[in-house]
Amino acid sequence: MLIVYMTLTGQTRRFVEKLPFECYELSTAFPTKQMTADFVVVAPTYDFEMTGIIDDFIDYQDNRRYFKGVAGSGNRNFAELYVFTARDLAKKYDVPIIAEFEFNGTEKDVDKFIKGVESIGNTSFTQ
Numbered sequence: 569m570l571i572v573y574m575t576l577t578g579q580t581r582r583f584v585e586k587l588p589f590e591c592y593e594l595s596t597a598f599p600t601k602q603m604t605a606d607f608v609v610v611a612p613t614y615d616f617e618m619t620g621i622i623d624d625f626i627d628y629q630d631n632r633r634y635f636k637g638v639a640g641s642g643n644r645n646f647a648e649l650y651v652f653t654a655r656d657l658a659k660k661y662d663v664p665i666i667a668e669f670e671f672n673g674t675e676k677d678v679d680k681f682i683k684g685v686e687s688i689g690n691t692s693f694t695q
């Protein structure tokens with residue numbers, strides 16, 4: 569399983585660096601890539617203008633068919649807007665939410681995420 573993520577202040581990158589999976593960071597410099605295997609997205613939470621590159625990536629060529637789940641990094645102070653980016657992606661693309669966590673996540677969040685990915689199957693450990 570490949571992890572596709574974006575980050576603006578580095579928290580999501582710090583989370584994915586704790587995972588035993590191969591990761592691909594989306595950025596305006598590297599917004600798209602044709603996928604040939606299953607992936608999950610880890611999304612920070614910001615206005616759509618900032619996270620739209622995630623949707624563009626999923627919509628690129630055949631990528632939608634390999635998109636299997638989403639996790640969200642956010643801040644509970646945003647109350648009802650907590651991790652809305654990941655929740656919106658789950659709804660829009662009809663995929664499960666694997667985990668929701670604050671900032672770069674705790675050990676517990678990492679465990680939950682790994683178990684979630686394993687339950688989706690097709691794990692491919694790089695370590």
Ligand SMILES: Cc1cc2nc3c(=O)[nH]c(=O)nc-3n(C[C@H](O)[C@H](O)[C@H](O)COP(=O)(O)O)c2cc1C
Nearest residue numbers: 575576577578579580612613642643646650651671
């Ligand atoms: C301008 C701004 C808006 C944000 N809006 C939300 C929000 O609506 N909901 C939420 O849960 N977190 C929100 N956050 C918190 C970030 O999503 C959170 O800190 C996340 O860990 C950042 O990930 P990143 O460092 O990978 O970019 C916001 C942060 C900033 C700076």
